[in-house]
Amino acid sequence: MTLPLLILRPLDGARQTERRAKDLGLRTVVDPLFNVEPIAWTAPLPENFDGLLLTSANAVAHAGARLKSFRTLPVLAVGQATARAAGDAGFHVVETGRSSGQQLLDDLQADCYRRILWLAGEQHSALNPGEREMTVVPIYRSRAIALGEKAVACLKQEAAVLLHSARAARHLVAELERLRITPDQHHLLAFSEKVADAAGRGWKSLQIADRPDDESLLSLATGLCQSG
Structure with missing residues (x-):
């Protein structure tokens, strides 16, 4: 059995x-x-950033129509599932982290992606961007x-x-x-x-x-x- x-x-x-x-x-x-649901969010200007961090495929699934405005940004994805979801949504994935968002940030070349936008869950682990600027915008929540x-x-x-x-x-x-x-x-x-x-x-x-x-x-x- x-x-x-x-x-x-x-x-x-x-x-x-x-x-x-x-x-x-x-x-x-x-x-x-958990039930995952979108939350209200205000989209910042894409031109203020040079990279888009996605740590979950939920960000792609629940961001809504405003996500399209960020397709000009290269995507830093955590995990193959997130990378696939971003690619299917029309984004260009340039980096795929294999373990965590922190590992992905730590492995980036120092002169790349200095102004990162992170579309995150409402409850998310803290990440240390080092000398980079990182703006965190929660766009979904996971309700236990x-x-x-x-x-x-x-x-x-x-x-x-x-x-x-x-x-x-x-x-x-x-x-x-x-x-x-x-x-x-x-x-x-x-x-x-x-x-x-x-x-x-x-x-x-x-x-x-x-x-x-x-x-x-x-x-x-x-x-x-x-x-x-």
């Missing part, structure tokens, strides 16, 4: 992960822990919701749980405590060390993706779920 794979990320991303997982023959349960019925039912048996963000990890831990569900019969597959740290200990097993992308995460899931 294969283990079910519980996908908790927001719905748009969850559907993409689910498609990839099913292509690998995995049995999935999708029940997002209670663990859904499908997820609760899935967690009544041994399962593999995908976690894509530290915030999701903290919220899941809180929900498990609220529902008195112990994690010790479940396997955690974490997007990064930061996510694993936020999820804490007590899991039946915990594995961290070699790279922060679905391909690496689902490679772990395939080995775990199909041998479960």
Whole structure:
């Protein structure tokens, strides 16, 4: 019997992960822990910037029509999913960070992209731009919701749980405590060390993706779920 794979990320991303997982023959349960929604924002003048930082595909999905005015700016994307979303929206992606926004900024050449616009989520990690100027404009929010019925039912048996963000990890831990569900019969597959740290200990097993992308995460899931 294969283990079910519980996908908790927001719905748009969850559907993409689910498609990839099913292509690998995995049995999935999708029940997002967050609803992503656009928020009102004022678009600054594109000519004031020489680079556009996107750390999530949610920025592309929820920015609305005003996003088009920034197509003249080269995009600095975190992760392949964000880069694909930006490319599909007509942007030219010049840099793709493999681990985090901070890593991407740190790896930029010193004389490139001195005035960066970051279209971010309402709740975002702080980034240090160094000597660059960076303007942060929140354009969407991820609203935490209670663990859904499908997820609760899935967690009544041994399962593999995908976690894509530290915030999701903290919220899941809180929900498990609220529902008195112990994690010790479940396997955690974490997007990064930061996510694993936020999820804490007590899991039946915990594995961290070699790279922060679905391909690496689902490679772990395939080995775990199909041998479960």
